[in-house]
Amino acid sequence: MVMAEITNIRSPRAKAARRLVKRAFRDRDRAFLAEGPQAVREALAVEGATVELFATTEARTRHADIVGAAAAAGVPVHRASGEVMAELTQTVTPQGIVAVCRFVHVPLAEAVPSGARLVAVLAHVRDPGNAGTVLRTADAAGADAVVFSGASVDPYNGKCVRASAGSLFHLPVATGAPVAEAVRQVREAGLRVLAADGAGTRTLDDADLSRPTAWVFGNEAWGLPAELLDLADEVVRVPIYGRAESLNLATAAGVCLYASARVQRQTLHAVEEPTTRRG
Amino acid sequence: MVMAEITNIRSPRAKAARRLVKRAFRDRDRAFLAEGPQAVREALAVEGATVELFATTEARTRHADIVGAAAAAGVPVHRASGEVMAELTQTVTPQGIVAVCRFVHVPLAEAVPSGARLVAVLAHVRDPGNAGTVLRTADAAGADAVVFSGASVDPYNGKCVRASAGSLFHLPVATGAPVAEAVRQVREAGLRVLAADGAGTRTLDDADLSRPTAWVFGNEAWGLPAELLDLADEVVRVPIYGRAESLNLATAAGVCLYASARVQRQTLHAVEEPTTRRG
Structure with a gap:
């Protein structure tokens, strides 16, 4: 089917998509924008x-694979002029393709099933770039889920979606629960709750990371509030060996999540090895 | 000494400072801007x-400690109007204080003395936020130096200075050398050269991190070129356990640098322990 090119941002279809840059409209339509070929490919991969x-x-023309995948999935592909595309995207150098997607998050209980081994909980993380980077890193580290809790940024914020580099479509994401509720839920699922904070008495190298763990990461500027530190089973800090006062939130999250992934895998291997040798 | 408030950005003093937002003027004057109380404090701490x-x-009024430190160091403090301050700073919510600083980088050979144990080499890292974050992380991980090499961003770029959160003033930084020259120099200083790249056959968990190490981190978009991978003693990848395609550059650097810091410290302790026990 050949469709006419949309050249006017006031055309109903373009206008309905464009307003999704605002959270109020995203929440109303339960839809968001994912821009760039990588994000669009990942979106199409989720039924x-x-x-x-x-x-x-x-x-x-350049992304014929995407157009083909869309056709196979029955997803309409509208031709848009460069001007309309510029209105629908937020990057400085738009890549000419954007998807309107349905919300993909799941209820908290579903995101964190019993048996989960590694979960990241964002508590009041306000910077969308940081939040998206933590989501991407959690995915890379093999986490089972990411929870956006408390006053954390909307996971469907354009900058967060871009920083997640497709990971928003890879693992279960929950959003909207108060932090205390998120902590209760991950604990019920059998996870130990570690709060990452410079106030921790135990360092990452001394903490027991072998058990299923939910990491709680706090706000960029003021970290985790006292009542949240109290909710955790342990407060753990990334050791600072030099003169920096602290780490960037996303970097600290990466160091913590990868430390857990490494230790959990070593522990699993240690348990599995005898069986393998016997075989 | 009470100085008149500078209310006009065209005043010679304000104008001379303001043009330092451009690299050409920074290079000409060998000076740059560091904004916000934290950066200014760190700058004043470097003689x-x-x-x-x-x-x-x-x-x-709010930062009387800074004004006092400046007075003690014989550094003039000019009063500036809010309008002039807005012109001298780049953050959305300027914190009302900015320093004009002399270049603080050192020659490559001086930045990486023999005996160094951990060094970060940025090879063609173009994003100033990423570069500044790696600098901050290297500082936190106890690195001895950071080298901005090849076509990497200017370390004095305002966004890089801000992302470094003061670390630019904490550890030796070298800039301007070609990557091959930087690699030659760190190797001459006795460091093993590990290139961080998704193409690595060995993962971070399997690599020997106990020896003095220089990590080479590449460009955000295209990683490290083949000729650079050839220069390294080993190409090491951060393992991806989930479905993410890769990690954000600054996050990957954080995971690598902290892995080195942890293993080097364990190795040192293992060597030192017998002596301690004997004592």
């Missing part, structure tokens, strides 16, 4: 996640 | 680094 695509003529 | 300060009346 039912993609409502429609907008692509420039050039992008349609 | 001879600070040329002058600009502060709003409100910031002078």
